[in-house]
Amino acid sequence: MAASVYTHSICSLLPHLPKSQNYGDHCNVRKLLSRILDSNALRKPRSKLNSLRSSKVNMDVADFEVGKQLYLGMDFGTSGARYALIDKEGEIYAEGKREYPLYMSEETIDWVKSWKTTLFTLMEDIPVGLRPAIASISIDGTSGTTIIVDSTTGEPLCRPFLYNESCPEALPIVKAIAPAKHTVCSGSSTLCKVVSWWRSSIDSSKTSATLLHQADWLLWLLHGKLGLSDYNNALKVGYDPEVESYPPWLLSQPYSCVLPVVLPPGTTIGTMKESIRSQFGFPKDCVICTGTTDSIAAFLAARANQPGKAVTSLGSTLAIKLLSTRRVEDSRFGVYSHRLDDKWLVGGASNTGGAVLRQIFTDEQLKKLSEKINSAEASPLDYYPLQDIGERFPVADPEMKPRLHPRPASDVEYLHGILESIARIEAKGYSLLKELGATPVEEVFTAGGGSKNEKWIQIRERVLGFPVRKALQTEAAYGAALLAMKGAAAER
Numbered sequence: 399m400a401a402s403v404y405t406h407s408i409c410s411l412l413p414h415l416p417k418s419q420n421y422g423d424h425c426n427v428r429k430l431l432s433r434i435l436d437s438n439a440l441r442k443p444r445s446k447l448n449s450l451r452s453s454k455v456n457m458d459v460a461d462f463e464v465g466k467q468l469y470l471g472m473d474f475g476t477s478g479a480r481y482a483l484i485d486k487e488g489e490i491y492a493e494g495k496r497e498y499p500l501y502m503s504e505e506t507i508d509w510v511k512s513w514k515t516t517l518f519t520l521m522e523d524i525p526v527g528l529r530p531a532i533a534s535i536s537i538d539g540t541s542g543t544t545i546i547v548d549s550t551t552g553e554p555l556c557r558p559f560l561y562n563e564s565c566p567e568a569l570p571i572v573k574a575i576a577p578a579k580h581t582v583c584s585g586s587s588t589l590c591k592v593v594s595w596w597r598s599s600i601d602s603s604k605t606s607a608t609l610l611h612q613a614d615w616l617l618w619l620l621h622g623k624l625g626l627s628d629y630n631n632a633l634k635v636g637y638d639p640e641v642e643s644y645p646p647w648l649l650s651q652p653y654s655c656v657l658p659v660v661l662p663p664g665t666t667i668g669t670m671k672e673s674i675r676s677q678f679g680f681p682k683d684c685v686i687c688t689g690t691t692d693s694i695a696a697f698l699a700a701r702a703n704q705p706g707k708a709v710t711s712l713g714s715t716l717a718i719k720l721l722s723t724r725r726v727e728d729s730r731f732g733v734y735s736h737r738l739d740d741k742w743l744v745g746g747a748s749n750t751g752g753a754v755l756r757q758i759f760t761d762e763q764l765k766k767l768s769e770k771i772n773s774a775e776a777s778p779l780d781y782y783p784l785q786d787i788g789e790r791f792p793v794a795d796p797e798m799k800p801r802l803h804p805r806p807a808s809d810v811e812y813l814h815g816i817l818e819s820i821a822r823i824e825a826k827g828y829s830l831l832k833e834l835g836a837t838p839v840e841e842v843f844t845a846g847g848g849s850k851n852e853k854w855i856q857i858r859e860r861v862l863g864f865p866v867r868k869a870l871q872t873e874a875a876y877g878a879a880l881l882a883m884k885g886a887a888a889e890r
């Protein structure tokens with residue numbers, strides 16, 4: 399028992415490893431722990447582990463026009479959280495970011511405490527002089543990050559299941575009830591996580607539980623109404639955004655009692671809790687709106703509004719979103735469609751991406767080495783960059799192994815090979831969407847931390863074969879702020 403508890407606790411340390419994987423035969427648990435504690439994010443001495451901050455006020459508060467309304471978006475990504483404060487013209491008044499502080503208890507990261515602390519730390523970073531003008535707030539989070547909470551208190555009943563964790567033991571049960579190739583038929587789906595929790599929890603928890611996603615839970619902290627989600631976050635538990643309801647095959651399950659009420663993204667839920675409002679100096683009519691997922695917020699930020707336009711989020715993970723007039727889903731390849739008003743955002747999320755780069759290079763090294771890459775030349779190196787075993791898209795294979803060798807003597811060549819290999823995965827993703835019937839891609843905008851790498855954009859344009867450029871707004875927090883603006887407009 400001790401071993402399994404310990405393994406379980408290590409699992410939450412290494413979110414990129416499948417939850418139910420038997421670490422006994424994969425690696426020494428101590429080695430896993432030393433790896434996460436040695437990673438970039440944890441190199442600072444414990445005393446320095448308070449969250450690192452950067453923020454920018456783009457307008458002089460003294461010039462702020464009285465009566466003007468501002469809209470606050472917050473993005474809770476993989477490695478940290480950001481906020482953007484904009485006006486109705488989309489002008490950024492202030493923005494900031496915080497890395498997640500790591501709270502350890504018995505070798506386990508307390509992600510819920512980290513996210514909650516980061517939420518209120520970000521709110522403290524917002525210039526006091528601008529807070530009275532904030533009309534509405536929305537939040538995006540990582541998709542499929544699942545928190546089962548007590549329906550009365552909102553307190554988590556177990557540790558969260560992170561976005562890229564997999565519960566393969568639940569997959570046969572889900573496949574037995576869902577239509578073939580449905581979005582939930584993936585080990586990393588929210589429904590597999592709910593089934594996994596349901597099978598392992600005691601009866602008393604079952605009757606008093608509610609499912610929330612990361613963004614839902616953070617928004618609940620601000621508005622205080624439990625059990626509300628949006629149809630982007632709820633997609634992977636089985637909600638059908640086309641008919642705006644859960645399907646009968648899901649409602650007939652015993653665990654359907656935990657399912658949240660689902661609203662469109664950017665819907666006003668209510669005003670901010672008075673205790674928080676008065677503590678931070680927000681206005682009495684500041685409304686909290688339903689959120690979305692991080693890669694959809696990044697798409698919204700890019701303002702790509704024509705079918706055929708796409709956004710690739712080069713964050714910790716590679717997520718692609720193509721605006722299509724046709725809905726496509728095929729869990730065999732990790733392809734699903736999110737609804738965006740009357741169109742569909744077709745795509746998927748790979749486990750490749752920036753987090754693999756960060757395991758090998760610091761951001762400063764990435765910048766310096768990238769400058770030396772000849773982006774016009776194809777790299778002969780063929781990798782499949784993953785942090786560890788398991789891939790979600792464009793191949794849904796929980797057993798896929800990372801391939802990052804042979805490593806050349808030159809770090810410039812090595813980085814070139816990794817960036818080009820990730821570009822090939824991106825290209826495979828877009829050609830797969832076309833094969834499955836989505837509107838063919840014409841142009842790709844780039845969001846996320848990797849969007850600052852001009853050489854990578856040039857490599858990707860060569861590999862993809864169509865125009866690739868950096869989005870005007872590359873932060874998902876900007877997209878969440880646009881959702882807040884939508885919610886406030888609906889209130890007027």
Ligand SMILES: Nc1ncnc2c1ncn2[C@@H]1O[C@H](COP(=O)(O)OP(=O)(O)O)[C@@H](O)[C@H]1O
Nearest residue numbers: 475476477713714752753755756846847848851
């Ligand atoms: N110059 C760069 N070139 C390529 N990738 C970069 C560069 N700078 C940062 N990154 C990558 O950006 C990622 C962070 O992007 P971000 O959008 O903040 O991620 P997330 O929100 O998913 O945590 C890191 O994993 C890092 O490797």
Ligand SMILES: O=C(CO)[C@H](O)[C@H](O)COP(=O)(O)O
Nearest residue numbers: 540541691692693715717747
């Ligand atoms: O990789 C991820 C974290 O960054 C998420 O899976 C990402 O949100 C993609 O999910 P979705 O396509 O549902 O937005």
